[in-house]
Amino acid sequence: MILFPLFLIMLVIAGCSSKVDTSENERGKEEVDGLAPLEKTEKVYIAEDGAASGAGFYIANEKGYFKDFNIDIEFVTFANSDDMLPAVASGKVDVAGGISTAAFFNSLAQGIDVKMIADKGHNIKGKSYFTFVIRKDLTNEIQSYEDFKGKTIAVSTNNGVDDYIFEQMLHHGGLTRDDVEFVLMADFGNMLAAIGNGSIDAALQIEPLVTKGIAENIHERFGDATDYAPEAQIAMVLSSPKFLVDREEVALRFMVAYLKGVRDYNDAFGKGTGDKDEMIDIMTKYTTLKEKEVWKEVNVTGLNPNGEMFIEDIKNQFEVYKANGAIKGDLNFDDSIDTTITERAVEILGEYE
Structure with missing residues (x-):
C-alpha cells in the first residue's frame, strides 16, 4: 500500500524533470540576433597575447556572446608572428591579431594565405592610443x-x-x-x-x-x-581561409559575437553609455595593464564597431615599406582582404551609430 503512492510520486517527479530539461534545451536553441546557435559546440582558436586591441575578443568571451552561439573560445599564444601566420594559414588557428609590418606583408606576398577581415586597432582622433x-x-x-x-x-x-x-x-x-x-x-x-x-x-x-x-x-x-596619420590602420583581425569557407556558419556567428563585444567597448569608453567599470574589470583580467584607475585615464585603442578597416592606408603602408626596400614581391589586396563575413555580421546587427 505504501509503495504504490511512492511509485506515483517518483513518476511525477521524473515527468517534471523531463519537462525542465526540454525547456532548457529549447532555450538553448533560441535565436540570438536572428541567428540560431550552432547544432553542436564548435571550438575556435584565437591567437592573442593580451594586447589591449583584443578587447572585442575578451569582452565577447566574458559576456557570453560566443557561448550564445555554441562557440567555445581558446586563446593561444606564439613566440612571434612568424610562427603565428603559418598556423593561421593552415587553419590550426582560426583567428589572430596582426600588426602592419613589412614582415607581415612579405609573408603574404610570398604565398602565406591569411585574410584581413576586420579592424583591430586604430587611433581615435584627439585621443591617440x-x-x-x-x-x-x-x-x-x-x-x-x-x-x-x-x-x-x-x-x-x-x-x-x-x-x-x-x-x-x-x-x-x-x-x-x-x-x-x-x-x-x-x-x-x-x-x-x-x-x-x-x-x-x-x-x-x-x-x-x-x-x-x-x-x-x-x-x-x-x-x-x-x-599626421588620421586614418592609420594599426592592427587587423586575421582569419584562416578555411575558417571563412569551410566553417562559414561558425565564422559568421563568431564575427557577430566579436562585434557585439567591440560595441560594448565603444559604449563604455567612447559614448560613455555602457558599464565602464565592467569593461575595465574584463580588460584588467586579460591584458597586462592591471591598474583599474589607470584604465580610467588612458586613451584606449580605437576599435571600429562595424569592423571597418582603413583599407587605403593598409595599401599605402605596403607601398611605403616597398619603397624602403623592405618588401620583395607584389601583393594582390583583393585576395588578402576579405570583409564579407564582417559585412554580413553588420547586416545582422545593424549599423552602429
Whole structure:
C-alpha cells in the first residue's frame, strides 16, 4: 500500500524533470540576433597575447556572446608572428591579431594565405592610443613638428607600423630622416627610462606609458597621431581561409559575437553609455595593464564597431615599406582582404551609430 503512492510520486517527479530539461534545451536553441546557435559546440582558436586591441575578443568571451552561439573560445599564444601566420594559414588557428609590418606583408606576398577581415586597432582622433611624447624640459623648445629637427627620437620598429607613423610625422613637419637622429628601441619601458635620463629627446610611445610618464612628470604628450596619420590602420583581425569557407556558419556567428563585444567597448569608453567599470574589470583580467584607475585615464585603442578597416592606408603602408626596400614581391589586396563575413555580421546587427 505504501509503495504504490511512492511509485506515483517518483513518476511525477521524473515527468517534471523531463519537462525542465526540454525547456532548457529549447532555450538553448533560441535565436540570438536572428541567428540560431550552432547544432553542436564548435571550438575556435584565437591567437592573442593580451594586447589591449583584443578587447572585442575578451569582452565577447566574458559576456557570453560566443557561448550564445555554441562557440567555445581558446586563446593561444606564439613566440612571434612568424610562427603565428603559418598556423593561421593552415587553419590550426582560426583567428589572430596582426600588426602592419613589412614582415607581415612579405609573408603574404610570398604565398602565406591569411585574410584581413576586420579592424583591430586604430587611433581615435584627439585621443591617440600611441603618439609622440617629448621630454618635460623641452616643452618650450619643441612647439611644432618642425621643431623635431635635430632631435633624438626613439621608435620601436624599423619598417613596422610605428616606423610608418614616424615617417608620416616627419613628412607632416616638412622633415626627412636625415633631419633627426632615429633610435631603434623595441621596449617602450626603456623609452620611458631613456627620456627620464635625458638620453633621448622624444619617443613614439604607447599607453599606458604615455599616461604614466605624464603622471611622473617625465614627458609630455606632443600633439596627436591623427594630426599626421588620421586614418592609420594599426592592427587587423586575421582569419584562416578555411575558417571563412569551410566553417562559414561558425565564422559568421563568431564575427557577430566579436562585434557585439567591440560595441560594448565603444559604449563604455567612447559614448560613455555602457558599464565602464565592467569593461575595465574584463580588460584588467586579460591584458597586462592591471591598474583599474589607470584604465580610467588612458586613451584606449580605437576599435571600429562595424569592423571597418582603413583599407587605403593598409595599401599605402605596403607601398611605403616597398619603397624602403623592405618588401620583395607584389601583393594582390583583393585576395588578402576579405570583409564579407564582417559585412554580413553588420547586416545582422545593424549599423552602429
